[in-house]
Amino acid sequence: MSIVSTCELTKTYRVGEMTINAVNGLDLEIEKGEFVSIMGPSGSGKTTLLHLLGCLDVPTSGTVTIDGMETGRLSSADLADIRREKVGFIFQEYNLLPILNAAENVELPLRYLKVHKSERRERALAALEKVGLTDRAANRPSQLSGGEQQRVAIARALVTEPALVLADEPTGELDTENTVRLMDLVSHLNRDFDQTFAIVTHDPMVAGRTHRIISIRDGRIESDETPGNQQGLPL
Amino acid sequence: MTFILRNMWRRKGRTFLTVFGIVVGIFALTVLGGMTARMNQQINGMKGFIADKITVAPETAGSQIRQMSQGKLLELSKIDEIEKVPGVKSASGMITVQLKPSEGMSQPQMLVGYQPVAGTSMFNNAKISKGRELQPGDAGKVLLGSTLATDLKAKVGQPVTLKGKQFEVVGIMDTTLGITDTWAFVPFQDALDIFLAENPYVKAEGLTQQITVFPKPGVNIETLSGHIQKVVPGIKTTSPKQAEKMISDISTIFSAIILGIAFIALFVGGLSVINTMIMSVSERRREIGLKKAIGARTWTVLGEYLAEAAVIGLMAGAVGMLLGLLAIAGLNRATHASNVAIFTVTVTVVVGPVIFATILASLAGLFPALRAARLNPVDALKEE
Numbered sequence: 253m254s255i256v257s258t259c260e261l262t263k264t265y266r267v268g269e270m271t272i273n274a275v276n277g278l279d280l281e282i283e284k285g286e287f288v289s290i291m292g293p294s295g296s297g298k299t300t301l302l303h304l305l306g307c308l309d310v311p312t313s314g315t316v317t318i319d320g321m322e323t324g325r326l327s328s329a330d331l332a333d334i335r336r337e338k339v340g341f342i343f344q345e346y347n348l349l350p351i352l353n354a355a356e357n358v359e360l361p362l363r364y365l366k367v368h369k370s371e372r373r374e375r376a377l378a379a380l381e382k383v384g385l386t387d388r389a390a391n392r393p394s395q396l397s398g399g400e401q402q403r404v405a406i407a408r409a410l411v412t413e414p415a416l417v418l419a420d421e422p423t424g425e426l427d428t429e430n431t432v433r434l435m436d437l438v439s440h441l442n443r444d445f446d447q448t449f450a451i452v453t454h455d456p457m458v459a460g461r462t463h464r465i466i467s468i469r470d471g472r473i474e475s476d477e478t479p480g481n482q483q484g485l486p487l
Numbered sequence: 488m489t490f491i492l493r494n495m496w497r498r499k500g501r502t503f504l505t506v507f508g509i510v511v512g513i514f515a516l517t518v519l520g521g522m523t524a525r526m527n528q529q530i531n532g533m534k535g536f537i538a539d540k541i542t543v544a545p546e547t548a549g550s551q552i553r554q555m556s557q558g559k560l561l562e563l564s565k566i567d568e569i570e571k572v573p574g575v576k577s578a579s580g581m582i583t584v585q586l587k588p589s590e591g592m593s594q595p596q597m598l599v600g601y602q603p604v605a606g607t608s609m610f611n612n613a614k615i616s617k618g619r620e621l622q623p624g625d626a627g628k629v630l631l632g633s634t635l636a637t638d639l640k641a642k643v644g645q646p647v648t649l650k651g652k653q654f655e656v657v658g659i660m661d662t663t664l665g666i667t668d669t670w671a672f673v674p675f676q677d678a679l680d681i682f683l684a685e686n687p688y689v690k691a692e693g694l695t696q697q698i699t700v701f702p703k704p705g706v707n708i709e710t711l712s713g714h715i716q717k718v719v720p721g722i723k724t725t726s727p728k729q730a731e732k733m734i735s736d737i738s739t740i741f742s743a744i745i746l747g748i749a750f751i752a753l754f755v756g757g758l759s760v761i762n763t764m765i766m767s768v769s770e771r772r773r774e775i776g777l778k779k780a781i782g783a784r785t786w787t788v789l790g791e792y793l794a795e796a797a798v799i800g801l802m803a804g805a806v807g808m809l810l811g812l813l814a815i816a817g818l819n820r821a822t823h824a825s826n827v828a829i830f831t832v833t834v835t836v837v838v839g840p841v842i843f844a845t846i847l848a849s850l851a852g853l854f855p856a857l858r859a860a861r862l863n864p865v866d867a868l869k870e871e
Contacts, residue, residue, distance in 0.1 A: 332782050332783065335779075349774055
């Protein structure tokens, strides 16, 4: 079953006199449980594609279908509902709220889902356990390392049990050791919980850990490969 | 709620300054509100006093206040003329002498002489639970307003000295909160003697400053007032409605000035809330982007920021109001010795400013909150 699919997806920006086709008539399908990386040079449109897949942005033309739901004609409130219920986001800069501790940060999407307080805490702690940070639940982001902060962000993305987790350069601010550990964690979540991931990266090592590498150039798919490393094992 | 407080705590200094700005405004509003409330109380007391009487003064081109200061007087024979007008029950001369000028916002103390009429009470609005009202034939007797009585430590049956003349206290009125609380009522002739002693240039006998007219039961007092004006020459009548309007006009102007000052202070406070909220929105653009990315609706973000602004207003309102009440209590205590209350604390004075500050801050926060809520998540997340 396809979790997300696009048809003739196009996103056009106007910058002054110039028109930029960030995404240009792109067709893509990601199945449940897939572990996908999206690669490409800067300006290739990969982040724009990620935003479109996650309903953060609306296409100029074409469609995005998430979990069987076509999103093209939806209002911004409906798109917020889809993001809340079906998508988890991980960003390069973690984007944790500094005034909240780790558990509260993880709880945040559940607040917007109007989940009851006690259940919220329970699910947040379970998500933190998945990323191995149970003992850091009460720490504020400023008291956590970069790697730990990104793991909290992953827990936040997972806590709503979304159909799809989208990550934008999740290892961009991490050193090699932390990058490997983070990818170990993501591989494990994909394998053991059948969680669908799509990761935008330009780190070949990160892409190498995924099962499917989609290369984007000028807003189009340049290549779509499924290398042999199907188990997501360390290279 | 905890999140709101934590966000405010994040920028302690700025939050403090913003709150402080509104506190000053609310403080002013509370104190001046207390003053207005007291003034309205006095005005209502005044309205009570004039409600059932027509006041007759000498005819002049100017206002009643001016003619009193000009010292124009009426002949007592006008009383007989007025009493002949159909519908008039009785008419009584009235002389007013100042005992003590007003201090600040306090009421002046007045000595008022009138001719008691058998079977007609001068005071429809005040009860006299201690002693009695003046009666025809009384001389050297005084009926005291409650505040003045306390001031003079007067007791019924005992003597008091007013303007160097000794009077026997025959009655003390209950508190009305109106102007008559600081008045002393004496028989007409006693007041006239004092008046003449103070104004040696006035050629004595047969004069009065004012005449107070009571209508017969069932007679329309407004119509009667106009009628007297028409048939008796050389006088100017003021009906209860006209007097009330004069008083209301003055009180409206006062209230407007007082509240205007407070509102200017609050306007400045409101601007600082707008500034603070705009600052915190632009500082937290990424946060807003993140919240929207993980599914917060526009309304949710709007609500969060409005709540933050409202809490600023609520806190500032509460603090300002409490400081205002402290100031009122202190000032009332300080003037207590001279038996003058400048402020009155009513429910409106207490609750009004707090509600007002909360609404003001929410309104001030509305524009920044809307800006926050409408942010496009993609753009907001790009911010450094």
